[in-house]
Amino acid sequence: MTVDALTALPPGPRMPSALQTAIWFGNAQWMLRQCAARFGDTFRLRILNEGTWVVLSHPDHVKQVFTGDPRVYHAGEGNQILLPVLGEHSVLLLDESTHLEQRKLLLPPLHGKRMERYSELMAQIAGAEIESWPRDEPYRLRPRMQALTLEIILRAVFGLAEGERLLRLRAELRRLLDMVTNPRMMIFPALLGPQRLVRMKLFQRDIARMDGPIYEEIAERGRASDLAERDDILSLLLQARHEDGTPMSDVELRDELLTLLVAGHETTATALAWAVERLIRHPEKLDRLTEETRAGETEYLDAVVTETLRLRPVISVVARRLTEPVEIGGWELPAGVTVTPSIYLVHRRPDVYPEPERFLPERFIDNPPGTYTWIPFGGGVRRCLGGAFAQFEMRVVLAELVRRLRLEPVRAEPEPVKRRAITETPRHNTEVIIK
Numbered sequence: 001m002t003v004d005a006l007t008a009l010p011p012g013p014r015m016p017s018a019l020q021t022a023i024w025f026g027n028a029q030w031m032l033r034q035c036a037a038r039f040g041d042t043f044r045l046r047i048l049n050e051g052t053w054v055v056l057s058h059p060d061h062v063k064q065v066f067t068g069d070p071r072v073y074h075a076g077e078g079n080q081i082l083l084p085v086l087g088e089h090s091v092l093l094l095d096e097s098t099h100l101e102q103r104k105l106l107l108p109p110l111h112g113k114r115m116e117r118y119s120e121l122m123a124q125i126a127g128a129e130i131e132s133w134p135r136d137e138p139y140r141l142r143p144r145m146q147a148l149t150l151e152i153i154l155r156a157v158f159g160l161a162e163g164e165r166l167l168r169l170r171a172e173l174r175r176l177l178d179m180v181t182n183p184r185m186m187i188f189p190a191l192l193g194p195q196r197l198v199r200m201k202l203f204q205r206d207i208a209r210m211d212g213p214i215y216e217e218i219a220e221r222g223r224a225s226d227l228a229e230r231d232d233i234l235s236l237l238l239q240a241r242h243e244d245g246t247p248m249s250d251v252e253l254r255d256e257l258l259t260l261l262v263a264g265h266e267t268t269a270t271a272l273a274w275a276v277e278r279l280i281r282h283p284e285k286l287d288r289l290t291e292e293t294r295a296g297e298t299e300y301l302d303a304v305v306t307e308t309l310r311l312r313p314v315i316s317v318v319a320r321r322l323t324e325p326v327e328i329g330g331w332e333l334p335a336g337v338t339v340t341p342s343i344y345l346v347h348r349r350p351d352v353y354p355e356p357e358r359f360l361p362e363r364f365i366d367n368p369p370g371t372y373t374w375i376p377f378g379g380g381v382r383r384c385l386g387g388a389f390a391q392f393e394m395r396v397v398l399a400e401l402v403r404r405l406r407l408e409p410v411r412a413e414p415e416p417v418k419r420r421a422i423t424e425t426p427r428h429n430t431e432v433i434i435k
């Protein structure tokens with residue numbers, strides 16, 4: 001390493017930042033591929049409103065970031081655009097001690113060991129949804145996967161039963177989620193700044209319409225005589241205690257419930273849409289999955305979920321803003337720079353994954369994914385809180401699907417990747433013919 005390299009940022013495209021930003025939002029994965037081919041493991045991008053990004057794709061560098069001091073690697077700062085919707089207590093928006101405090105409250109209800117309890121509820125919701133799909137005509141599955149994951153969150157996370165409040169909340173949340181994931185709507189917080197948007201009357205009214213039924217549910221659940229026996233995440237959070245022994249406030253509960261919904265709904269739906277998109281283009285793998293699942297085996301099902309999240313990660317990068325200078329890979333990065341471990345590039349390293357572009361669930365059989373080489377859920381103290389929930393849900397839904405239906409693609413070519421807000425989705429929304 002030369003002395004020069006130790007004082008400079010890594011190389012990157014020379015085009016103006018406006019153009020880099022436009023390309024990033026148009027086709028992030030293409031940009032990552034091009035830059036990695038030209039500049040190697042580590043390169044610099046300039047993204048408007050974000051400043052300098054240093055993209056990382058070497059597992060050692062990823063490990064350094066994920067195990068680094070949370071006071072140095074801030075993640076919440078970069079998510080402030082979501083403040084108007086999620087609220088100031090959201091675990092996604094906080095850093096350091098306040099972040100850790102909220103995270104500790106959320107961890108136990110989302111722990112992998114608890115997931116079995118949702119199995120029956122998830123299977124029942126998935127079964128009813130799947131049975132309603134039309135046969136023998138082109139049908140787009142991604143919107144249906146969204147309806148399905150929303151329903152699962154409303155029932156398992158909020159613990160809502162059938163009834164008028166479920167109907168109201170479902171409609172209000174659908175409206176809000178469409179707004180959050182619509183790139184045109186996200187321009188408002190980008191232009192006005194999240195703080196100003198929060199103070200706008202029109203916006204406050206919109207949020208209040210959705211908050212009404214959420215606060216009603218929180219109040220009613222708090223009084224429920226069977227609270228201690230209930231399994232849903234809201235009921236568990238109502239019984240959680242801060243370190244000083246105080247319960248979570250209603251506003252904290254509301255902010256975290258919405259965070260789980262916004263972080264967990266579209267992501268899981270997209271991952272499921274990709275699993276089907278890949279499987280129907282590999283009929284022999286779909287056959288194997290169907291046979292083994294019908295025989296009650298789960299090994300291949302697990303491998304399909306793991307490989308889908310590797311080959312078609314829903315999110316391409318995670319971000320940490322540096323609060324002080326850090327040396328990574330021989331580069332002396334100044335405070336203020338954002339380091340972005342690239343999920344997409346790490347998952348495509350041929351030294352870790354031979355033939356990285358191929359859909360090969362078999363690669364994970366008897367070979368568990370590595371902590372710093374399989375990172376669809378990010379890592380360290382910011383690792384996705386819903387990782388176990390999402391993978392469990394994917395398994396249950398895919399199992400119900402292959403048990404009940406035979407799916408075929410509408411066209412032979414793979415669906416290209418299309419960016420929607422921050423998720424990378426199948427361009428044709430996983431178009432299938434159901435037999």
Ligand code: HEM
Binds near residue numbers: 268387
């Ligand atoms: C396949 C589905 C999902 C994917 C691909 C995904 C991916 C991610 C990623 C990449 C992060 C950022 C991690 C980092 O910065 O290191 C994250 C954070 C988070 N996810 Fe997920 N997620 C999924 C499903 C879910 C679900 C179902 C929930 C809730 C039930 C959820 C809740 C969260 C929360 C609360 C955070 C913030 C954690 C923190 O800042 O401490 N996610 N997710």
